[in-house]
Amino acid sequence: MSALLFTKEEGIARITFNRPEVYNSFNQEMALSVQRALDDCEGDPAVRVIALSGMGKAFCAGQDLQEAIADNGLELPDIVANHFNPIIERLANIEKPIVAVVNGVAAGAGANIALACDICVATESASFIQAFSKIGLIPDSGGTFYLPRLVGRQRAMALMMLGDKVSAPEAVSMGMIYRAIPDEQFAEQVEKLLQKLAQMPTKGLGYTKRAVNQSFTNDLTKQLGIEEHLQSAAGQTQDYQEGVQAFLEKRKPTFKGE
Numbered sequence: 086m087s088a089l090l091f092t093k094e095e096g097i098a099r100i101t102f103n104r105p106e107v108y109n110s111f112n113q114e115m116a117l118s119v120q121r122a123l124d125d126c127e128g129d130p131a132v133r134v135i136a137l138s139g140m141g142k143a144f145c146a147g148q149d150l151q152e153a154i155a156d157n158g159l160e161l162p163d164i165v166a167n168h169f170n171p172i173i174e175r176l177a178n179i180e181k182p183i184v185a186v187v188n189g190v191a192a193g194a195g196a197n198i199a200l201a202c203d204i205c206v207a208t209e210s211a212s213f214i215q216a217f218s219k220i221g222l223i224p225d226s227g228g229t230f231y232l233p234r235l236v237g238r239q240r241a242m243a244l245m246m247l248g249d250k251v252s253a254p255e256a257v258s259m260g261m262i263y264r265a266i267p268d269e270q271f272a273e274q275v276e277k278l279l280q281k282l283a284q285m286p287t288k289g290l291g292y293t294k295r296a297v298n299q300s301f302t303n304d305l306t307k308q309l310g311i312e313e314h315l316q317s318a319a320g321q322t323q324d325y326q327e328g329v330q331a332f333l334e335k336r337k338p339t340f341k342g343e
Contacts, residue, residue: 147193
């Protein structure tokens, strides 16, 4: 059975972790498959939104520790450098919206992959755990970068050091994720979100993502220059022309992601 399911339809690419028997924990096959799928999505102009999800009861429990401690297995630095870091870099740099669809527990690297996505939605029964301290490790997969920026240094430090389980509603209240949705409504609401994003001006969303990413290291003056540059680029797109025309004609725009 493949460790990853990957489909593309109507502008939506769905990347599904498929190791439910181990709560979708990462092994080498799954990590490299995720990287290849993200590369495919980046290069395919028909893909306008990417959804990451997990099969079964969990989103992702992080690294498969059986692989990490195997006698002939990869060392931890190799796993971080070759499995997780390339995924986080792709999530940041692909200029298309990426949605984490968290249906259950997201722990360790699994939690941080979810937080590295542009939008994270979860079932109300889902939870997030910085599980690294429980086995004497540090948060990886961008955790030390994203989590303090989402919830603040004090709360991030406590979550990373204590390894507290955070329910999805709690994660919303602290600004960690976008929405927690009642379990029985989750599939329907996620589909509406993905369909909406797939019909939006993809290039404009990508430029927005680039601007926000660059804001982490820019001062105000430099960031204003980035906005000026990217607004000019957005103004050259067909979707901008369509949006203006639709506004003037008082109709709903039909964006093509061009």
